[in-house]
Amino acid sequence: METFRVQGTALRPARGERRYALTGVNASGNLEVLAERVLGHHECEVEVATAVIGFRELWVAVINEFFARSSPGGLRFSINDGGARPDMVSLRLMQALRLMEVGS
Amino acid sequence: MTDHRDSDGGDWLEASARERVTGLLDPGTFVEFIGPEQRVMSPHLARFDLTGAFDDGVVLGRGRLAGKDVFAAAQEGRFLGGAFGEVHGAKFVGLLRTATAGAGKGRPAAVLLLLDTGGVRLQEANAGELAISEIINCIIEARLAGIAVVALIGGRAGAFGGGSIITACCSRVGISEHGRISVSGPEVIETNKGVEEFDSMDRALVWRVTGGRTRYLMGGADTYIKSRIGDFREAAIPLIENPPPFSIDTLEAEHRRLSDRVRVYGECRDAPEIWTKAGLPEPDRVTEVSDDAFLLLPRLKEAGHDAR
Numbered sequence: 533m534e535t536f537r538v539q540g541t542a543l544r545p546a547r548g549e550r551r552y553a554l555t556g557v558n559a560s561g562n563l564e565v566l567a568e569r570v571l572g573h574h575e576c577e578v579e580v581a582t583a584v585i586g587f588r589e590l591w592v593a594v595i596n597e598f599f600a601r602s603s604p605g606g607l608r609f610s611i612n613d614g615g616a617r618p619d620m621v622s623l624r625l626m627q628a629l630r631l632m633e634v635g636s
Numbered sequence: 637m638t639d640h641r642d643s644d645g646g647d648w649l650e651a652s653a654r655e656r657v658t659g660l661l662d663p664g665t666f667v668e669f670i671g672p673e674q675r676v677m678s679p680h681l682a683r684f685d686l687t688g689a690f691d692d693g694v695v696l697g698r699g700r701l702a703g704k705d706v707f708a709a710a711q712e713g714r715f716l717g718g719a720f721g722e723v724h725g726a727k728f729v730g731l732l733r734t735a736t737a738g739a740g741k742g743r744p745a746a747v748l749l750l751l752d753t754g755g756v757r758l759q760e761a762n763a764g765e766l767a768i769s770e771i772i773n774c775i776i777e778a779r780l781a782g783i784a785v786v787a788l789i790g791g792r793a794g795a796f797g798g799g800s801i802i803t804a805c806c807s808r809v810g811i812s813e814h815g816r817i818s819v820s821g822p823e824v825i826e827t828n829k830g831v832e833e834f835d836s837m838d839r840a841l842v843w844r845v846t847g848g849r850t851r852y853l854m855g856g857a858d859t860y861i862k863s864r865i866g867d868f869r870e871a872a873i874p875l876i877e878n879p880p881p882f883s884i885d886t887l888e889a890e891h892r893r894l895s896d897r898v899r900v901y902g903e904c905r906d907a908p909e910i911w912t913k914a915g916l917p918e919p920d921r922v923t924e925v926s927d928d929a930f931l932l933l934p935r936l937k938e939a940g941h942d943a944r
Contacts, residue, residue: 533685552673557652558689559714566672566690581687612687 535581536588538595542605545573546632553631556624563613563621567628569606576604578625582613594618598625607632644866648790649814651865653695653710656750659865660788660872661699661708668697670727678721680760689715692723696731702873704745707735713752713793720798721757725767732774736781746784746876749806754821755797768798775805776882784808784879788868789815790861794846796821804856807879810871811848811857813927818846844907844923849930853911853922855893855939862927880942890943897938910936 546569556564563582571577578595598604602625609628616624645651645659658666670676672690681688693715698707709731711718720728728749734740735747756764775785787806789795794816795803803809803817811817820828822836835841844850852860861871880886904910911919914936922933 533682533687552671554654554672554690557712557714558687562714564672564689568673583685583687610690612689614687 533581533583534585534588535579536591537577537579538592539575539577540596540599542574542576542599542603544603545605546603546607546629547636548633549636550632550634553628555627555631558612558614560614561616561620563611563616563624565624565628566610567632568608568610569632570608571606573605576607578609578611580611580613582611582615584613584615590618591621594621595625598622602626602629604629604632644864645869646865647863648812648865648868649792649863652714653712653750653752656865656868657695657697657708657710660748660750660869661701661706662703665699666697666708667699668695669731670696676723676727678723678760680721680763684759686716686759692721692727693718694724694727696727698744701746701748701869701876704876705741706746706748706876707731707744708748708750710750711752711791711793713791716757717754718752718791718793718799719754719757720764720767721760722763722767724757725764725771729767729770729774732771732778732785735783736774736778743781743783746786746879747778748872748876749785749787749802751787751789751795751799751803752791752793753795753797753799754793755799765798768802771802772805775802779807779879779882782879784876786810786872786875788861788872789817789857790848790863790868791815794818807882808859808875809851809857810859810861810868810875811851812861812863812868813848814863815848815851816843816846817851817856822846840923841906847923849922850907853916853933853935853939854897855936855941860927860931886943889941893938893941893943
């Protein structure tokens with residue numbers, strides 16, 4: 533198991549009012565993402581716990597691309613990963629953000 | 637164009653625990669207890685180099701079913717096979733005790749257990765076994781308090797090990813074709829008794845012996861449920877009504893039924909032999925027909941028993 537945190541800055545705060553949202557499941561080739569609105573408007577971070585060791589650089593690249601594309605200001609994402617591929621990670625992060633924006 | 641795909645909540649087998657429980661209850665009524673944001677997680681998994689789940693693989697809450705106040709627990713079968721660990725089990729215990737104590741808004745009419753489990757989690761086996769015993773005690777206390785405890789089974793992991801014993805302690809059981817109930821899993825039987833005894837790779841055999849259709853025809857489940865979340869909802873509504881009495885008479889009736897079953901069918905090696913012996917029409921077609929055709933089949937005559 534490997535754990536690490538990736539912090540970033542966002543151009544604008546994420547829309548919506550929801551305090552938290554969960555998507556995905558920690559299963560083989562899958563991951564769960566818990567999004568929480570707990571940071572300052574222009575901060576964002578992802579905390580990763582992954583079963584697979586040695587892919588930190590790839591994680592950082594995927595997460596930084598998500599920060600740049602989606603600007604999830606104010607949100608902290610916590611991940612329990614069961615060995616998902618990078619495209620699945622991107623998809624789940626975007627799903628979690630979308631759930632936080634529901635109703636806005 | 638109208639999209640009908642999810643008008644009934646989607647497919648139970650494919651859905652997550654959260655999707656199942658929210659789709660089962662009246663829309664918008666589900667309120668989660670100890671949600672994932674509280675991070676009440678297993679303290680043991682990290683020692684085994686395993687990542688956890690924010691809800692330790694079970695979703696608890698309160699809501700309404702056809703207007704009646706109910707509690708529910710839904711296992712996530714894809715996380716560690718839905719297996720019971722210390723926290724996971726304690727969440728069940730807490731839910732059942734809260735229901736029986738009638739804390740807050742009073743006793744619910746029912747506790748729904750959406751089981752999807754391989755049994756006890758090997759990494760925290762002692763705590764898991766203890767949890768199973770505690771859950772069984774709590775189910776009995778809830779039933780004695782007049783609360784219907786209903787098991788709904790249709791996930792990939794089925795209800796194995798302690799999950800099958802929990803199922804047998806419930807007031808009512810509903811199961812779909814994909815659901816399975818068995819104390820020992822197919823691989824466990826094969827490992828201990830050999831492939832001649834039970835070929836765990838023979839999926840058709842596994843389902844003929846442990847699967848939802850067999851359990852329903854034999855009386856191991858009260859209701860056969862089609863595959864959609866909406867079907868589970870429709871099935872659960874009558875299952876929480878009029879729970880059978882939980883008394884010594886019920887228990888003795890169950891013992892009689894089980895010993896009769898062993899006496900009559902004990903020599904059978906596979907489910908179709910039982911259907912033949914019981915005089916069911918077309919015993920080899922039981923697993924092949926559609927859900928609607930299956931529901932027209934007669935069950936074994938003793939299957940409607942209230943004893944469980």
